[in-house]
Amino acid sequence: MPLPSTQFTQGLGLTVPIIQGPMLGAGTVDMAVAVSNAGGLGSFAASSLPPEGIRKAVQDIRQKTNQPFNINLFVQASPQPTAQELQQAFEWLNPFRQELGLPPAQPLDKYCEDFAAQLDMLVELRIPVVSFTFGLLDAASIERLHQAGSVVIGTATHVAEALAWERNGADVICAQGAEAGGHRGTFMGSYESSMIGLMSLLPQVVDSVRIPVVAAGGIMDGRGIAAALMLGAQAAQMGTAFLTTAESTIHPAWKAHIRQAADTATQTTKVFSGRSARGLANEFMQRMKAHEHEVPAYPVQNALTHDIRQAARSANRPEFLSMWAGQGAGLTRTRAEDISIAQLMTQLGAELEQSFKRYS
Ligand SMILES: Cc1cc2nc3c(=O)[nH]c(=O)nc-3n(C[C@H](O)[C@H](O)[C@H](O)COP(=O)(O)O)c2cc1C
DSSP states (O other), X not given: OOOOOOHHHXXXXXXXXXXXXXXXXXXXXXXXXXXXXXXXXXXXXXXXXXXXXXXXXXXXXXHHOOSOEEEEEEOOOXXXXXXXXXXXXXXXXXXXXXXXTOOOOOOOSOSSOOHHHHHHHHHHHTOSEXXXXXXXXXXXXXXXXXXXXXXXXXXXXXHHHHHHHHHHTOSEEEEEOTTOSEEOOXXXXXXXXXXXXXXXXXXXXXXXXXXXXXXXXXXXXXXXXXXXXXXXXXXXXXXXXXXXXXXXXXXXXXXXXXXXXXXXXXXXXXXXXXXXXXXXXXXXXXXXXXXXXXXXXXXXXXXXXXXXXXXXXXXTOGGGSOOBOOTTGGGGGGSOTTOOHHHHHHHHHHHHHHHHHHTO
C-alpha cells in the first residue's frame, strides 16, 4: 500500500508526508539533507545567519541533495533596546554569567540579522520552499518569492493568523499546536490565548482556509502523522522526533533529557529569548521565572543569553541550556538510541501505513 499522498506532497514530489521542522540551534544542513533524501521535506533554519551565510548553507544543501528543501526565517524587525532596559536585563543575567566564568554583560552591536537582507538572499537563491514564523510577510514580498519559484509556508497559531497569511498570498499554512517544541509563532493577540492543542486547532484552520495546511506539534510517530492527515493536514511537521537521531548535534544531556522526559516535563517560557518557547524545564527557567514578563522582547533577550547558552554547552551545564522540546518528547524512547534519520523515516512510513491499515 503506497503512503497517502496529498496536493502538498504531490506538488513537491515527496514520497512521505513528513516535513522535518526547521530548528534554529539544533537543526543542521545534514539533517535537512537526510530527510529530503529519504522522501520528506528537510528544513534548515537560517534566521541567525547573515545573507552570505544563507548562501553558503544553501550551496551545501544543493551539493548534497537534488530533492526539494525548505529554508526558514523569522519575520522580525531590528530592535534598539534602551539603556535602562539593558541595564535591568544585565542585572538579572550577570549572576549566571559569573557562575559560568563570563565577564559582566555589555550592550551588543546588533541583536539580530537584518530581515530585509535575508529575504533578498532567499529571492536571489530561488529556494524550492521557504517558511516563516513570528510574523506575517507582506503580499509584495510573498509575490517576489513566488516570482523566484518558491512555495511559501506561513506559520499560524490560530485561525485569524492563518487567514492573514492566506490573504497575503501564502501557499501553505503550518498550523502550530500548543504541544510544539521551540518558539511559539504567535504574531496576532496574546501568546496565552493562542495555546491551542493541535487536535482543536488543525480542523478549525483546515475549515477556514482554502490552501493546504500542514500540522506541527506533538507528532512523534506514524499514529500521530495519520491523526494529522485524518484531521485534514497535508503533511506532518516534526521537530522533537528528529532531535534524538544520530545526525542531531545537540548537547548529549539535551538528547538524554528528551528520551527520559515525562509527559509533564516541558514548559513554555520567555526567559531565554523574550518570546514564549516550549522546552524541558530546568534551573535557568525556574530562577528567572519571576522576571519572565519583564525581560526584553525577542530578539534582545535571545541575543543577551546567547553566550550564557554557549558557555553552558561547553561547561556541560544543561541546567543553563535552552533545551527546546515538544510535549511528545518522551515518545522518542521507543526508538534505538543511535537511530539514523534514514531509519527513522523508514519506521515512520511503516507506522503510518499500519495506522491506515488498522481502519481500512
Ligand atoms: C529546538 C527547536 C528549534 C526550533 N526552531 C524553529 C525555527 O527556527 N523556526 C521555526 O519555524 N520553527 C522552529 N521550531 C519548531 C519546529 O520547526 C516544529 O514546528 C516543532 O518542533 C513541531 O513540534 P514538535 O517539536 O512537537 O514535533 C523549533 C523547534 C525545536 C524543538
